[in-house]
Amino acid sequence: QLQLQESGPGLVKPSETLSLTCIVSTGSISSSSYYWDWIRQPPGKGLEWIASIHYTGGTFYNPSLKSRVTISVDTSKNQFSLKLNSVTDADTAVYFCAREWGMRGWFDPWGQGTLVTVSS
């Protein structure tokens, strides 16, 4: 069964760049049927979709974050990545990666999530 695993620093200083990677295993990222997404959840709060990418490089971004976000894919490593710059404490959240079924679809499966805290 397809598995996703997030990795990256758990602590980022304000104004710096948050960088996360999602490694996809037991399956290929190079499938035309899926997009690969980042979603976040501030502690005790709801879910916010951040961005998605197709293995061919096509991307979609949440307009609320678009100016600060870059999503990229590395098919040779079967992984995709997120960069969020100029972070503030409002960016403190659990960041999940997930597979999206189609260009606009549901998310399944999800990675376990990684908590990123923005603090000096």
Added chain:
Amino acid sequence: DIVMTQSPDSLAVSLGERATINCKSSQSVLDNSNNKNYLAWYQQKPGQPPKMLIYWASTRESGVPDRFSGSGSGTDFTLTISSLQAEDVAIYFCQQYSSSPQTFGQGTKLEIK
């Protein structure tokens, strides 16, 4: 953006009883060209990622117990658990994928009475 509003925010139901969670979208998520409602339901237990339960508003994901069902169309949707089990204690989210950005409801916390 399409705003998803769930009700209630929290719910306590006795074991074996029915639990009903509602989700309302600010715009229709029904695509008239294929008659599909672009809505999914998720279950999230503490310390875990969300688990997808239902897509296309009423299609149960493989392996999800049949006590979970989804219904509704257009802007009003319902997740029903027909007979609550202890392992169903969780937060439930709806999500629309009709238009970008995909958006989620605020969540409904389900507990045992």
